Amino acid sequence: MNFSFLYLMGVAGVGIFIFIALSVLILVWLERKVAGHIQSRMGPMRVGWHGLVQTLADMVKLISKESILPAKADKWLFFLAPFVVFIPAYLSYMVIPFAPKLIIRDFNIGLLYFLAIPSISVVGIIMAGWGSNNKYALLGGLRSAAQIISYEIPRALSVVGVVMLAGSMSTVTIVKSQSSIWFILLQPLGFLIYFISTLAEVNRIPFDLPEAESELVAGFHTEYSGIKWSIFMMSEYANVFAGCALCVVLFLGGWHGFLIPKGEPWSSVVSLIWFMVKTLILIFLMMWLRWTLPRFRVDQLMDLSWKVFLPLALINIGLTGLFILGALKLFS
């Protein structure tokens, strides 16, 4: 085993953690601001410039809070669940190419890895639901398991079209093959299915059933408080960012954009800015949807996944195949 490789990975791991922590701080602030302005109020204003450090203050409060263990709760499941939810979210950052060469590991099955890893978090959610000895939490956990497993299928199928066009599952290759045309233009249907399934995967309105506050109080994290709750919160926003980032990688040309200088030392930085701006636009879209739409019911959610998105994703694969065949015939 190469020692410098391990060293590099360690640095990358810490780097990702800091990045997630920072992005969560900013995203929570952004969410509250977006919600505030949509609802014709200001959102946080007191702590820092336009409440910018409000989340930091909240974080301090959460860390200093007492961590409550409910009576008759399963102690081990209850303590481990937040980490089982957080670690997959953390690991999925491994394969996101932020800019040319700014990627931790470029697997040749990077996309598959990204789609597979979040499934582990289902285990954590069920652990949280079962471990807290609360009926609302249990129902939330079970709903969440059903939802995430159902939406994984259309989500995975919707990216098959992209894989066919790019001819690779490596995230870097996918971005590189979009240098002339973004895949959203060739795969509009795939983009829609992927984006909506991502909404469901990261439990956001209109699919936030696992934590539907009006019916299940807070779903699987009803009994959580303090730092353990904030780990759930962190993994949720980490998932939101990762989901949107992958959407940018797959459909919106990744780091490509206009006005990127060639071969200059700062061209990577400009690419990174492009990537971040695109991701933020998608995140803003998610927030916009969240504060506008009501939520689906659990059976309607399943119907939507199995009866609408799954057939559409299959049709999309067929159409992509025909398109590639036609293009090959035309240009050969």
Next chain:
Amino acid sequence: MIRTEELQLNMGPQHPSTHGVLRIVLRLDGEVIVEAIPHIGYLHRGIEKIAENRTYTQVIPLTDRLDYVSSMMNNFAYVLAVEELMGIEVPERASFIRIIMAELQRIASHLIAFGTGGLDAGAMTVFLYCFRERERILELFEMVCGARLTYNYFRFGGVSQDFPKEFAESARNFIKYMRPKLDEYEDLLLNNYIFQKRTKGVGVLKKKDALSYGASGPVLRGSGIKRDIRKEKPYSLYDRFDFEIPVGKNGDTWDRTWVRLEEMRQSLNIVEQALDGLPSGKVKAWGVPRMIKPPPGEVYRPIESTRGELGFYIVSDGSARPYRMKVRSPAFSNLSLIPVVIKGHQIADVVVILGSLDPVFGEVDR
């Protein structure tokens, strides 16, 4: 064969969506409700009994605490009943003022019902918009009587004080502001695909059930029965105003929500007509004694409150205190429909249906 068990779930009294302190015991088969039993009484203050130890005038502030979302209506019903018992004639201007206040109150109350209906389905923004509009009505009330929630504004033979000068203009501004907002909410919530999926065909209340359980107000009209005491048995001066009674078709949650939105439009019309025709004159009848001592007898006077038929049954023995006061509260009767409408639906539907019944527990428990 998998062995399954029914799950018993206590919803409330501490739950974000039971609209106060309702407890529903649900027997669940998975997420499907086999049986729902409402338990009430968490907000019981014994108002009817307290009233027996207070003078008639002292009861007016007590009625404020019944349905605290529409206090004006409670004042209205109680004052009308006592006036009928004593045979007091109310000046025309006072009646107009009462109707303006009652209809503004109806809008304020329906805004809450409509907004929480959205919140129960997960749409938070509509809820905050509705509260923004309600705030303007509360400002109007504050301008007139100084209070924002429990007004204590009505008196026997009139109201406690006249409108301030700037009220008419502010009220007209509000009407002008409110009309396009209602269209906006219709687009935002009622015509929303997801909201329709959640509410159409959910919690259907059949005409027969609605009548046999004594439902009234928007719940009854949502089921397609055209009954409104303002039209059927006009009290105060309601027979002088021109308004429609919206009626639903299917009796589902969507229809009840729609009826509320439509009633807000009609109330705006009534307020506008009343402001146009507001006569001058006194706001309090002449010769009402300080100490009210109605002649022995009894009276029942229902009015169309925001939630339905709100009636005060008062028995007088000729003394300064009511011998017995019974409140026929619409929210109580509407709430008794829970086992009927919720059965067979899912947990997520419980809160949506409950929201469309719009109970206020100050009135249910009294």
